[in-house]
Structure formats: structure tokens, C-alpha cells
Amino acid sequence: xxxxxxxxxxxxxxxxxxxKTLAPLDDDLPLMETGLDSLCFAILIARLEDAVGNDxxxxxxxxxxxxxxxxxxxxxxxxxx
Amino acid sequence: MIASGCGCGRRVATRDxxxxxxxxxxxxxxxxxxxxxxxxxVLLAVGDMAKAAAAxxxxxxxxxxxxxxxxxxxxxxxxxxxxxxxxxALVYDSDAPAPQIDVATRVACRLPLAPLAAPRPARxxxxxxxxxxxxxxxxxxxxxxxATLTAAFRPAAGERWATFYDIRRYxxxxxxxxxxxxxxxxxxxxxxxxxxxxxxxxxxxxATHISGTPSHWRKVLMSGEARRIAPQRVRLSGExxxxxxxxxLSALYPNARVEHAYASTxxxxxxxxxxxxxxxxxxxxxxxxxxxxxxxxxxxRVRSNRAALRYLGADAPALxxxxxxxxxxxxxxxxxxxxxxxxxxxxxxxxxGAKVHPEEVEAALNAHAAVRASRVFARKSPxxxxxxxxxxxxxxxxAADEVTKRDILAACRAALPAYKAPSFLTFVAExxxxxxxxxARHG
Numbered sequence: 001x002x003x004x005x006x007x008x009x010x011x012x013x014x015x016x017x018x019x020k021t022l023a024p025l026d027d028d029l030p031l032m033e034t035g036l037d038s039l040c041f042a043i044l045i046a047r048l049e050d051a052v053g054n055d056x057x058x059x060x061x062x063x064x065x066x067x068x069x070x071x072x073x074x075x076x077x078x079x080x081x
Numbered sequence: 082m083i084a085s086g087c088g089c090g091r092r093v094a095t096r097d098x099x100x101x102x103x104x105x106x107x108x109x110x111x112x113x114x115x116x117x118x119x120x121x122x123v124l125l126a127v128g129d130m131a132k133a134a135a136a137x138x139x140x141x142x143x144x145x146x147x148x149x150x151x152x153x154x155x156x157x158x159x160x161x162x163x164x165x166x167x168x169x170a171l172v173y174d175s176d177a178p179a180p181q182i183d184v185a186t187r188v189a190c191r192l193p194l195a196p197l198a199a200p201r202p203a204r205x206x207x208x209x210x211x212x213x214x215x216x217x218x219x220x221x222x223x224x225x226x227x228a229t230l231t232a233a234f235r236p237a238a239g240e241r242w243a244t245f246y247d248i249r250r251y252x253x254x255x256x257x258x259x260x261x262x263x264x265x266x267x268x269x270x271x272x273x274x275x276x277x278x279x280x281x282x283x284x285x286x287x288a289t290h291i292s293g294t295p296s297h298w299r300k301v302l303m304s305g306e307a308r309r310i311a312p313q314r315v316r317l318s319g320e321x322x323x324x325x326x327x328x329x330l331s332a333l334y335p336n337a338r339v340e341h342a343y344a345s346t347x348x349x350x351x352x353x354x355x356x357x358x359x360x361x362x363x364x365x366x367x368x369x370x371x372x373x374x375x376x377x378x379x380x381x382r383v384r385s386n387r388a389a390l391r392y393l394g395a396d397a398p399a400l401x402x403x404x405x406x407x408x409x410x411x412x413x414x415x416x417x418x419x420x421x422x423x424x425x426x427x428x429x430x431x432x433x434g435a436k437v438h439p440e441e442v443e444a445a446l447n448a449h450a451a452v453r454a455s456r457v458f459a460r461k462s463p464x465x466x467x468x469x470x471x472x473x474x475x476x477x478x479x480a481a482d483e484v485t486k487r488d489i490l491a492a493c494r495a496a497l498p499a500y501k502a503p504s505f506l507t508f509v510a511e512x513x514x515x516x517x518x519x520x521a522r523h524g
Contacts (some may be wrong), residue, residue, distance in 0.1 A: 017490070018499060038433055042464035043504045050505075057463040 003077045006051055011036065011069075014044045027070025034069065054079050093260060094286065096271035098131040098192060102138070102261060108196050110135035111172065114188030115143060119202050121170040121186060122146040124163050126154065128174040130248050130269050132190045134257060136172050137248075141227065142203025144170075148222070149211040149249045151516055152272065156180055158219075165222050165394035166210050210393055211251055213346040214319075214517050223347055223389035223400065231258055232371075232387045233350040237290075243268040243283050245293035245518055251346035252319055252517065256292050264290075277306040284309035294319040294518040295326045295341075299454045302329050303477070311336070316353075318342040320519045321422040321440045324359045325447040331357060343422075347400060348407040349387025359444070360413075360421035375406055380426055381413050382406035412438065428522060430458075432500040433465035439522065442503060445496045446471060449489050451479035456512045456520050460505060471503035474512060481508040 008025055011034070015022045020035045036044065049055040056079035057065070066072040091102040109115060110132065123144040127133050133149075140147050148166040150159055162168070163182050173179040175189040209230060212220035233255075242264045246253030253269075260267035268286040270279050280301065283291065291312045293301075298317055301307050315330050315337045322341035330339045340355035351372050354361050366374045372385040384406045391400050401407055412423045424438030431437075439457035446455040454474040459467040479485055486506050493502040513521040 017494070038464055039500050042433070042462040042468055045464060046460060046462060046468055046504065055463065058461075 003052070004073050007048065007073050007076060010044055010047050010051065014040050014047065018043070025069050027068060027073070029069045030067055031069065031072060032067075048076065052076065091260065091265065091267075093131070093134050093257070093267045093269065095129060095131045095269045096274055096282065097129075100131055100134055100192075100194075104194055105135075105138050108194035109139045109201065110190045110192055110194055111139045111188050112191065112195055113198060114172075114186075115139055115197075116199070116202065117186050118170050118172070118188060119143050120145050120205065122148065122166055122168045123170040123172055124148045124150060124159065124166065124168040124182065124184070125172050125249075126150050126159055126174070126180050126182075127172065127190050128177055130253075132174060132192055133249055134269075135192060135194065136190045137257070138261065139201070140172070141207050142205055143201060144207050145205055146208040146210055146224070149209065149254070151212060151220075151249055152247050153516070156182075161219055162212070162222065165397075208390070209254075211249070211254065211346060214250065214515070214519075221397070222393040224391055224393055225349075225389050227258075229349060229387055229389065230254065231262060232385070234259055234262060237262075237264040240264045241266045241268070241287055241289045243286065243288035243291045245270050245279070245297040246319075247516065250517055252292070252294075252344070255344070255350065276300045276304050280304060280306040280309045284311075288312060290314040290316065292316040292318065292342075295322050296320060296454065296512070296514060296520055297518045298326055298330060299474075302326070302333065303453055303474075307333055310334075313337055315339045316342060318344055319517060321424070321444070322359055323444040323447050325444070325452075327357055327359060345407075345409055347389050348383040348409050349385055349389065351383045351385065351387070358419070360416075360419045363415060363418050363420055366420065373406070376413055376415075376420070377408075379412050379414065379423075381409045381411050381420075383409055430467050430469055432462075432467055432469060435498075435500045437469055437501045439469075442469060442471065442493070442497065442501055443520075445493050446473065446489065446503070448496070449492050451475055451485050451489060454512055454520075456522075457503065458522065465500075468505070469501060469503045470505040470507075472507050472509045472512060474510070475508060 018040050022035045045057055056075050066075045093100040125136055148168050150162055159180050159182055169184050170186040171182050171184045172188050172190050175191040179187050209225045210222045212222055237259055242256055242260050244253055244256040248254050248257040268288055295317050327339055338355055340353050342353045344350040375382040388407050410426045412426055413420045414423045424440040429436045442457040443455045446452050452473055453476045456472045458470055460470040462468045515521045
């Protein structure tokens with residue numbers, strides 16, 4: 001599965017478990033408007049770490065963090081070498 | 082003196098050895114060495130509980146202080162205990178090399194008992210020093226006496242006691258002293274023996290009063306030999322006893338009284354709850370009885386004649402506050418007319434600023450039909466600091482698959498706020514345990 005599909009599937013899974021209604025997941029959608037709260041994001045990132053073996057949020061030294069869905073996907077794409 | 086014979090036929094049995102307590106009137110385990118220990122602070126470092134029991138009976142009234150060391154303590158740990166207690170003597174196992182501790186006198190403990198050449202010079206009120214079970218940093222030593230250690234006892238004639246605990250820690254020592262001061266017999270566990278074999282031995286001994294942690298008892302509930310025993314009294318202590326384990330034991334042993342005792346090495350035995358429910362009645366929090374209870378900042382404090390006297394050691398903190406209360410570190414929450422134990426003060430998981438007690442989540446997990454035991458711990462998160470994760474031991478017959486996992490997690494989300502429900506769940510064969518029989522929380 002590509003990074004894109006993995007991440008989108010994980011977002012939908014976490015939203016369903018936590019009872020959140022998701023906005024349509026366009027690349028330009030700001031993460032803060034997806035319908036996920038910080039707990040959901042924390043769970044998402046941990047699940048992705050288990051799935052791809054990597055947590056770019058912890059590894060990110062320069063503090064640049066993604067702010068849209070598309071940037072989140074790119075964040076993981078760049079982290080997986 | 083616990084060594085005074087009464088002709089009652091009291092015995093203390095480990096897997097490999099039975100001590101006949103009445104023989105201590107004229108025999109002992111320390112030989113001529115006993116006289117050299119008079120008035121000394123004696124570190125007890127023997128390999129098994131039969132020798133430990135024998136040495137304790139021999140030393141009480143003779144030594145100024147007995148310092149108990151946990152089973153398998155390393156040479157460094159023993160040296161630290163000796164320093165903290167200013168020990169000037171050592172009792173070691175005759176079957177093993179003496180630990181290299183810097184003391185004036187060393188005496189070997191030997192079984193079977195040998196006749197005493199002279200009567201035991203038992204004149205002192207001995208202090209009993211023992212480590213607390215705290216998990217952070219080196220264990221602290223507290224001082225007890227026989228008076229504080231036995232203050233909670235009521236007559237026990239005809240009772241056959243047994244315990245999963247090691248008698249070198251407070252919980253097990255309580256049971257040893259109950260047996261020595263009046264019960265008919267005591268059956269002790271063996272570290273090399275599985276729970277099934279222990280239950281068989283307990284059945285053969287006809288044990289009537291059996292004590293262990295909720296984690297010990299969950300192993301009994303999972304074992305195939307649980308019906309080998311027919312206890313009158315099932316006693317839980319050392320960890321929070323949740324409704325699930327109490328109900329499981331009540332169902333398995335319908336003729337037994339299932340009770341949970343709240344006690345710690347520092348505070349002593351505070352109270353026993355035998356109404357079949359977790360927690361304790363709000364009415365227990367009062368200051369007019371032998372045991373006074375207070376709740377300060379949601380943490381339980383205890384003042385009683387069962388509490389330890391003080392911490393030992395050069396930099397020892399104060400054990401009691403200005404009113405004589407011991408801070409137990411156990412967080413409680415009032416729910417109607419009942420207090421529930423919520424967890425240890427130091428064990429809180431912080432999820433984005435919201436506090437979660439692992440024990441509270443474990444109680445919710447343990448309430449699920451598929452779950453036998455659980456351990457909740459923090460998983461680091463760059464977003465919230467921590468998330469709640471859990472390990473589950475399934476009951477017999479429950480499938481270790483995704484369906485079960487989703488079902489358990491959904492049940493938790495229904496019972497708890499989202500941040501408290503575990504976000505991660507793994508199935509394990511068993512949980513990590515401390516020497517004291519409690520779930521290991523890695524500090």
C-alpha cells in the first residue's frame with residue numbers, strides 16, 4: 001500500500017473508533033479542520049509508527065510540522081527512505 | 082516472645098521442609114552463634130523461607146534489631162540495607178557462601194534444628210526492619226516491633242493459614258506471625274513451584290485461610306487446580322482488588338468469605354473489607370477508632386498502632402505527619418457512599434494534560450468477559466505526551482484475534498472517557514510481576 005492509502009485508511013479508522021465525523025480528505029484540507037482532535041492525532045501517529053516503523057514527528061529535528069492532509073502524507077513520504 | 086512454646090503443634094511448611102515451632106523451646110537454627118548476636122543489629126540473608134522463619138524465631142528477643150532482606154537480594158543491595166540499618170551482624174545460609182558484608186559477626190543458619198546448649202537469652206524488645214515495596218529508587222527501610230506487627234490480630238486457633246507471599250516482606254511476615262502466635266499451621270510457597278503445584282500442596286494441607294495479591298489470585302482463577310482448595314477465607318491485599326477478581330473468587334469459592342485487606346509496610350494493616358465489593362465504605366474515614374483514616378488531596382492517610390515506627394537510614398524522611406498520619410500514596414475517589422482506590426500517586430499517565438490512573442483502566446478492562454488480567458501503561462506520544470496502552474491476558478476460551486480486540490476496546494470507550502480508554506492493546510500469555518506478586522509497573 002502506498003503511504004497515501006495507508007495514512008488515509010488510518011485516519012478513517014481512528015475517526016470511526018473515536019466517533020468523529022470526517023470532512024472530505026482533500027490534500028489542501030487543514031489538519032485542524034479534518035474533524036480529528038489532538039487525541040485522535042496522537043493515536044493516528046502512533047498507529048502509523050506501528051504500521052510504517054517510523055515516527056517522523058519525533059524524528060523531526062527542525063520543528064516543521066505538517067498543517068494540511070497533503071503535507072501530512074508528504075511528511076511520511078519523506079521520512080520513509 | 083514468638084519462640085515461647087505452647088505445645089500447640091504449630092508448624093510452618095515450605096515445599097521441602099516443615100518447621101515444628103514447639104521445638105524452638107529447646108533447639109535452634111543458629112547454634113552457639115545466637116549468643117554472639119545478642120543486642121546486635123542483624124541482617125538476615127538466607128536462601129529460603131524455612132531458614133528465614135527459623136532465624137526470625139531464634140532472633141526475636143535476642144537481637145536489638147532484625148533487618149529483613151528480600152529473596153535474592155544482590156550483594157550491593159545487601160550492603161545498602163546493612164548501611165541503612167547500621168547492621169553489625171549477619172545471619173547467612175549455611176548452604177551458601179556468606180555474603181561479603183562488612184560486619185563484626187557472621188552466623189550461619191542451619192536446618193534441621195539443633196539442640197540449644199543454653200537457654201535463649203531473649204530479653205530485648207527487638208525492632209524488625211524491613212524494606213518497603215516502593216518501585217522508584219532503592220527501597221526504604223522501616224522499623225516495626227512485634228507489637229506493631231501483631232496489633233491487628235484476633236485469635237486464630239484452629240486456622241490453617243497459607244500465603245503466596247514471601248515471609249521476608251511485610252505481607253508475608255504478617256501471615257507468618259499470625260501462624261506463630263496461634264494458628265494451627267502455615268503453608269508457604271516456593272519460587273520454583275508453579276501455581277498448580279502450590280494449590281495441590283494447599284489442598285493436602287487443608288488450608289483454610291489463604292492470602293495473596295489479586296494478581297496471585299487471578300493466576301488461581303486461570304489454573305486448572307483451583308478446586309484443589311476449599312478455603313474458608315480468601316484474602317487479597319497488596320494491589321487494588323477490583324470487582325472482577327472479587328466476583329470471580331466468590332463464584333469459585335461460594336463457601337468462603339472473600340475479603341481484601343488494605344495494608345502497607347509503612348502504614349500497617351489499616352482495614353479489611355468483606356462486603357464483596359471493591360473499595361471501602363466512606364464511613365471508614367474517621368478518627369475515633371484504633372485506626373484513624375483521613376483523605377488529604379485525594380490521598381489516603383493512616384494513623385494506627387499497626388504503623389511502622391519510622392524510616393531508617395541517614396537521610397531518612399519523616400514517616401508520619403505532624404498529627405502522626407502516614408501518607409499512603411494511594412489515591413482514592415468518593416463515589417456515593419463508597420471510596421474507590423484509583424491508583425498510586427506516582428503512577429499517573431498524563432494524556433495531553435488529563436490524568437489517567439492505570440489501575441482505573443485495568444478495572445474497566447478486567448470487567449470484560451474475555452479479560453482475565455491486564456496491565457495498563459503509558460506509550461510516549463509527541464502530540465499528547467503519552468497515550469494509554471494495555472496488555473491483556475485472555476480468559477480460557479477467548480480468541481486472541483481482532484474481533485476480541487475491537488470488542489474490548491469498544492467496551493472501554495463506552496465505560497471511560499476517550500483519553501482513558503486504551504488506544505493500543507496486545508495479548509500476552511502473562512503479565513510481568515514483582516517479587517511481591519504485584520503487576521510490575523517499571524517505576
